[in-house]
Amino acid sequence: MASKVTIADVARAAGVSASTASVVFSGKIKVSDETAARVRAAAADLGYRGPDPRAASLRTGRSGIVGVVMTASLRTAFLDPIAIATMDGIVSSVAHLGAGILLLRDDGHTPAATEVPLDAAVIFGSHRESSELVKSLSERGIPVVTVEGDPTWGVPVISLDNADAQAQLAHHVAGLGHHEVAVVSLRWNSTAEPGFQSASEAPTIDFTRERLAGVREVFDNPIVFSARGSSVDFGIEAANAILDHHQPTAILAQSDLLAAGVIRAAIERGLRVPEDLSVTGFDGVVVDGLAPYQLTTMHQPAYDKGRAVGDALSRLLDGEVAPSVRFTCTFRPGNTTAPPGRSPVS
Amino acid sequence: MASKVTIADVARAAGVSASTASVVFSGKIKVSDETAARVRAAAADLGYRGPDPRAASLRTGRSGIVGVVMTASLRTAFLDPIAIATMDGIVSSVAHLGAGILLLRDDGHTPAATEVPLDAAVIFGSHRESSELVKSLSERGIPVVTVEGDPTWGVPVISLDNADAQAQLAHHVAGLGHHEVAVVSLRWNSTAEPGFQSASEAPTIDFTRERLAGVREVFDNPIVFSARGSSVDFGIEAANAILDHHQPTAILAQSDLLAAGVIRAAIERGLRVPEDLSVTGFDGVVVDGLAPYQLTTMHQPAYDKGRAVGDALSRLLDGEVAPSVRFTCTFRPGNTTAPPGRSPVS
């Protein structure tokens, strides 16, 4: 059996005090080489593997763990390249900070974020319902940052100029001469089924709503179909539903994955892209297997968003205030949009 | 400011002892409704949000955290649908166990797995270099399970019959009459560049080696090109390299994603699949956008592998022994293999 040896045992064996031994391991204070060596020898001898993180964290108040709370199932979340890139940014900035990432889900199953020794938390892919969680975390004194969350929660929000970015795309399409457009949106709220959405109802998921608003700045009353999430297959499903009933000359998808699905569906129906149907995406990710098409899309700095989360966290952890950050997307023209009007394929 | 209130404060305010208050929160022992109510009221009053997880974990020896150590960067790891499905299985089985997943990377940056309060650890996507980590974790008394790891580490291994499965595919192809075959392998070791590999050198990544061995059971000296990882684009790259210099009638890819890339590259070169080139995959995942092709492949139960990890962990945590589990892949015929010999496209 291992792990019954404590730092006190080591200290005793080395003939020093526990505090000295502790310092040898943490390296926070100078210790003479000789005693340090003696302590290390004793540790090796007894099979002591370093301070117990549980005890250390009780004493220091730091666990080295940052919770990332996701609203979607992990499987869904990890399907989305943007989520992954953002996570990647978070991970690397947080690693720099000496911490690791604990995956949490805001549901009944996973251990509550409040039952786990967190130094800080990130609420990721937020929905309205997260507000309670934010509150209880804050009350515990745990710094919270949110990605695309609600500004009214009173914690820093790392977000995108969703509406403006989507409006740029809409302007681009309008400038090409399109009038009949449809939107394939991301999830409408945390539970909704996919389907057509009337103009009157607003999505509760923030970025879905904002991007839609961007389209509406330009087009009065677009057809809107909300997909189940961001994937090629959901895009195919949405496009088929739309094209079964309508004849838009352009479809604006709220993600590149959805756009790729729209293109695939269009092609299978004998429509040419962009001659018969223009398609735009959102995200600016590389979609595996979409060539020779190059999506007309907005590129979002997902990785940088993740880094920004880490920066905010580190400020908060230092007791400073951290500002919200709103990133700007950049327009990336491709070959999937063109003026409308060429007649349907013969 | 919050979080300065301890359970002792609450107890005092409620006029009970700390232990009673503790029990009210843990619910492990009966407490009269009346006192429980008084304690809760006091807690609400003082803004006490429940026991501090750090202190609780020092006392109980449990943190509710399972570390998952990945060898690749998250970005890379999460590109692979198999990795995601396995993670998903781990997450759900571990959640059942009341624990969360801490993402760790076996490099210099992320906090060492030994500096964080883990109840157990999973070594995921193992390579030879992980053996030290396994050792130091075990010495701390932290149960370890590995996915596709090395049996000699002395911890349970959840794995696949890689060699047999790949051999089945090779037999299938041989049975069709192919003689000239090439292999597109997964990463050769943790650092290698993509490229042709001679027969003499063995990969240090276990499943790459095992699957290759499966091919070699059937074909003496296949051409081998090791890709940079598992993706459609890497498959395209590999196939182009192979087809530039060789004329195999079949290519066995070590993953479905790679196989999809091979198919795409072949088509772009004017080869018909399977008439001019047979292609097999490995994994049995749905590759977005591969239709109308249906890969001939081996299906691996990735999610179940993840569940098995959780099962093993929970046994280990209960002080029992956990057996290694080797899952069996199942052959899934598709339309990407056929007898060779039709002449090249005219």
Added chain:
DNA sequence: TTGTAAGCGTTATCAG
């Protein structure tokens, strides 16, 4: 059903 007592293994502080 409730209270008492005794740590869990570290580390910060401060004096020597």
Added chain:
DNA sequence: CTGATAACGCTTACAA
């Protein structure tokens, strides 16, 4: 540079 002392906040036998 080293050592004594005192928490960190909670849980759990055991006793009342």
